[in-house]
Amino acid sequence: MAMPSPRPERLRLAVVGERLLEALIRLCGVSAIVFVAAILFFLFREAAPVLFASRFQIGEFLFTTEWYPTSISNVRYGTLALTAGSLAVTALAMVIAVPFGLGAAIYVSEFCGPRLRETLKIVIELLSAIPSVVWGFIGLTVMSKLIVRFTGAPVGVNVLNGGIILALMSVPIIVSIAEDALKAVPDSYREAGAALGATRWQLVYRVLLPAARNGLLAAVLLGVGRAVGETMAVLMATGHAVHVPHSLLDSVRTLTANIAAELGEAPAGSDHYRVLFLTGLLLFCITFVVNLTADLAIRGIRRK
């Protein structure tokens, strides 16, 4: 006996629609991989001719400090000073931003009252909406004067300035993601902790932080990513000098700022242009290694 289906064509439509939607969503998911691969391919394609040229030495590119892309007599492409500049500024930014960001997230999520929490969240989100040019301008005009006044440095645009500006830029990201991670810890954990007589701080330190560590690490990593990749603000705040920094008050140039400043004039297809793409590739590798190490670290913790 055949089942009388009420509206077979409608059912079929629903099935087709569902399939279609599923395919679409799958496409969205996969597209992220496609985009990353495409960007990597593009970077590599633009950089490859110089990377495999015999006149180009990768060791010189990575480990010498002389960056003279437009020299008339002796062109040299050494990026060590630029890499050191990027790392110095990012490291300082993280030293400032991570304790502040995680502290703020813990306070917002665990300690403050609901009204204050809403206000704080709105203000923090507002902070992340400030464009990076504005941050750079603050670094160039306000921060640099303060640094000159309080440290006696001859020039106020330096590692310290760039680090503080980048810290201010990455704190909002760290706070909002870390706060989400802490919120995602089930309330039963908190209740169980409280029932065992833990103080609020013990609860945070012993229960919530370990439970939320993946999310917290993701928050820190996104902060690092923002700091490494930031261009405009560091271009303005770090002084743009090719120089391996010896102190916080030295001016530096970062990989990103260097690409931004020089790609416009490098004739397409020239060695200089290709080397700039190679620096892009280097930047990509640095972020990739940071992410990978963090990922492995998390897995290591989890296995224990």
Next chain:
Amino acid sequence: MTRARFSTLCRKVPAWLAPLAVAAGLAACGKSDSQTETGQPAAKKAIIQNKGSDTMVNVAQVWAEEYQKVAPDVEVEVSGGGSGVGLAALNRGAIAIANASRDIKPEEIEQAARNTGKVPKGFIVGYDALAVYVHKDNPLSEISVEQLAQVFVEGASIARWSQLGVKIPGVADDTIVLVSRQSSSGTYEFFREHVLGKRDFRMGSRDLNGSKEVVELVGSTLTAIGYSGMGYATPAVKKLKLSPKAGAPAVEPSVENVTNKTYPLARSLHVYTLGEPEGPVKQYIDWMMSVTGQKIVQDAGYVPVPPAQPTKP
């Protein structure tokens, strides 16, 4: 009922029209682009894209504004970036006029020929002295070109003010803070060619993105030295007198000394077009050379082209 349906229709319409609007917008953009490239007089408004030298960007801006009053149907869009950036854009055929504070290089002419099949044509629209700036409280008042090279060159022998016989008041560390320009700047290349003798700059200089920024940083840093167009002087800085050789009398970067060519770092300011300019572009360049146009050059702190001298590339 009908009203409700009408309003839903209204709400739907923009969504349907959006692609059309975008297409129309693109078409309009494409149109204005082609006008710029050919430089032909347009039905409504001709747009002249003008890009390049940061030294000249102030002058170019005033030119553009004043020309609007003379020829309301022509709009000039000005941007900076450096002489190299301007000439690179010209050689791609992206802009109509490039400003340059240096001469065009042979390879740039080649590049233009390869991309567009045209040869860039240059006009001298004014003169500038590349001034050497120090902080106004710096006791130094003159320097020779050789000393200047020894301050800025790679492997430099002069790193402290005391080596120039100068004591900066109220400063413990008298290391010279070098303020330079990014490598796409014509000023950077002019300095490298005429002061450093094509040698390289010392590493660790602050390479700033504009003429104005150089003067600003020098003006706020007691131990700094930098170079920039003479038109950018402010009360916070001092222009050094420059002697061509050690022992020779030092010459001030003034209009007079640029005109009589005694100042060692005098240079010409150029505009370049692809091929012989025509239409609005030609009219605009002719107007730059007119009394009004040259008055603007002078007001910006540069040296106008003497009226007797015919313009040549």
